[in-house]
Amino acid sequence: MAIEHAILVSLLEKPGSGYELARRFERSIGYFWTASHQQIYRVLKRMESDGWVDVRDVPQHGRPDKKEYTVADLGQAVLSSWIHEPIEPESIRHDLAVKIRGAAFDDPAALIHEVERHRRAHTERLAHYLAGEERDFPGPGRGSGQGQGAGSDPGEETPAPSGPLDAGRELQHVVLRGGIAYERMTLAWLDDVLATLHRLAAAR
Amino acid sequence: MAIEHAILVSLLEKPGSGYELARRFERSIGYFWTASHQQIYRVLKRMESDGWVDVRDVPQHGRPDKKEYTVADLGQAVLSSWIHEPIEPESIRHDLAVKIRGAAFDDPAALIHEVERHRRAHTERLAHYLAGEERDFPGPGRGSGQGQGAGSDPGEETPAPSGPLDAGRELQHVVLRGGIAYERMTLAWLDDVLATLHRLAAAR
DNA sequence: CTTGCCTATGCAACTCGTTGCATAGAAGGA
């Protein structure tokens, strides 16, 4: 009960075809949700027959036609009611943590390369997020610093360019800051893991 | 291809029944992996018929008999080869982030209670982890501080009580530190989200 | 000119995981 909602949000932000959705799920939305194109096509078809979205055939020059999906009124309503119903705070599911605990019954040093590989991948992701932030949310106002929560002073309004309709942008930004904080935290933890593995290898 | 491995690790740390495994998955292992008892029973049965684990019937006084599972040689080998094969760095799948972006097309203020609820849940989890750390890993050495990575100086050996066989404990501790860092990061981010929502609500 | 990649959509088969239900004895509280 959730890919539908992610698709609805993405289509509200910008209508598009199944293919385009699949690419978005590799990018901005995919930072916190993944889905393969097969799944997206299947779900879109169901959503269409349920009246959550509308389709429109768009011929293209030199490319296959695409079906552009838009959110229907019913889809809006479904999304709204989902937003209002509470969900369980989710727990992580981290393969690497299982491997680390399993390494106690194998050679811990053998994991060092794997952990370094993950570290590189997360470094890349962080750089990618930061580049996206620089591109889409420039300006000095509230950079994603230490993730210290930016205080909780809702009183002070941003003086100059506080447009009325950029709630969407603000919310996209806070989600992106979450991704950045997650990657930073993960990198620090992986350093901790590496130090521990090295210590164990040295003292074997 | 992973619950099997989590079960193998858990059984290596301590043999037990399906029921006991299910309870562990709500606790220590469940910090980074969840599984319902139905699934555990089903997988255990398959693992047994594949020769990865051995079963032993244990009669009990005043309670239903239980089947105690132990890891067989083949299971050890399977786990070892899994540990040595590389896995993809996983991405998160965070429902709340979808809701937050979706709130742009609904009332952002309506999310405040939900986010506060999540914040409470994560506060509890953090307290739970910290209590577990205090209990299982006391002593001053390397408390889970800012998650700053504890440096990367593998040269310095802990002088006094560096037992030879607590590789398992060390690895359990570093995984727990990961859970703690995750919860701290999440709490900071939720504060950021709350501040953003309040700002938007004030400027609506 | 062939090989491979990009756009674009989709089916079929399978595994993974959740939800709902069932059984059954013992212990403890209302």
Add this chain to the structure above:
DNA sequence: TCCTTCTATGCAACGAGTTGCATAGGCAAG
């Protein structure tokens, strides 16, 4: 006494998600 909770195991049905494959035109590099 009845109701709930805990231990302990399990089936059946469904939904979610992955993997493999198929089609098909255009474009670019070797």
